[in-house]
Amino acid sequence: MEPFHLTIFESQALLKKKSLSAKELTESVLKRIEATQPKLNTFITLCEESALCCAKEVDEKRARGEALSPLAGIPISLKDIFLTRGMKTTCSSRILSDFIPPYDATVVDRLKKNDVVLVGKANMDEFAMGSSNENSYFGPVKNPWDLERTPGGSSGGSAVSVSAGQCLGSFGTDTGGSVRLPAALCSVVGLKPTYGRISRYGVIAFASSLDQVGPLGKTVQDVALLLEAVAGYDSFDSTSHPIPVPSYQTALKKDLKGLTMGIPDEYFREGIDPEVLKAVHTAIDQLQKLGAKRVKISLPHSSYAIPVYYLICTAEASSNLARYDGVQYGFRATASTLAEMYLKTRGEGFGREVKRRIMLGTFVLSSGYYDAYYKKASQVRTLIQKDFTEAFKQCDVIVTPASPTTAFKLGEKTENPLEMYLTDIFTTSVNLAGLPALVLPCGFDQKQLPIGLQLIGPHFKEERLFQMGHAYESATDWHTRKPSL
């Protein structure tokens, strides 16, 4: 087997035994990128040289017998939303197309301390706004299972890089489903941790009450390793939470006896692709066989999640994106007055979807409409959150489909923003309630397109999701299938 096919866990064992070097592993991944990047358009920026250099350093440290992190020498990619010192960070936008940050995000800093090998910055929807990765200044990413289809967004590049063997793990961000949707559509594992679990310092902001960093990997175990390396309080992010980070690997060893799954009626109604429904029902049966109990639950305000989400995220985005004015960094349009410079820089620097959301956000926050839209949405958000609080009195984990359909065709929904927004119907309420949720492969439809299962837990109960996800994965082999490229 080519080293790029390995999981993090498998390569770790080989690296330890010295039957594989970090340099060999990195070279294998870089070769895979060279062969597949033209087809997939996964990366915006590659850093082959520094990757090889970093891999060599890890090998030298190992030869000297130094204690190393489980992630040492592991090639990973990062969504191009994480600031990387001295390395271009574009957020897939023209407005940041030449931006070179002077400092590292906390996530990047922690990964570097773990001797991770960064291979490149992954393509995404501009400012993480999108569900198909088509809103990128650098062109869409292609789904490795069918090149005519979307990988999902906004962390499309991250999911594809893992699925296609262009790295062994990745980090994205999830504001309304941006890690979980692409994970589901590309057949990889993706986690949206609890709000506050991972520092957002140096992560370009979209909607601050919803944004959360999330790892993607080939297995639940790998995702648990990636989370453990970066999670925890950071004095540079006042929203990061001081609750201690547990050993997630320990949770993987537990079986499912004593755990109760809640199955919400509202997530299994018409409008869902029947093949997706069937796969998710089969997965639930399997979890039951593995020892979990099932109960029916209700999340009665589920259908309001999308409207609430699009009012809140656009309001927050319009204010977060006010900083891009061409003065201190990024693209600047030529103009003879300052006012004209602002107008032209923003008008030319932002893409269609980003401008649409800034406009909507400006409207819902504007005088006379604030109460009717923004406040109303924030009140319904309370109801959505209460639904979950009630549900978790009856169950430990909520099990749902990750997406109503498998990957759709590129261009299919670009002309209809509302239809595109509905793609996130099963993921946004999790962000509105700040909960952790894990998506993992649970089957394929007849077109051989991946289907994803979503496990939702109470705040800071990532361990429980890993426990259930790992048990499911150990009993199935969906996660071992690879796209032919």
Next chain:
Amino acid sequence: MKISPQEVERLAKLAWLKLDPEEVKRYSQELSSILDYVETLNQLDTSQVSPTYHVVPQKSHLRKDEIGRSLSQEEFLSMVPAHEEGAVKVPKIIDIE
């Protein structure tokens, strides 16, 4: 809720976005249909519900007031599109004639 092209122009001014006439037309239609869709929220009586702005309850913790790492002038200016003598340069703000 209908968003007229005039309203789109007003919002674009508030948001500092220069739009071409084609964009004004498109956003007028799109924002109107999105706002129609979110009307569904009015089915719910929320008069007794308090809004949620922070999803995970936690105390706000401030760090100690100590000087930590920060950027040097040189590092900062490396990102700036135009600068002169250590200051950020922008087009004229006041016309003195």
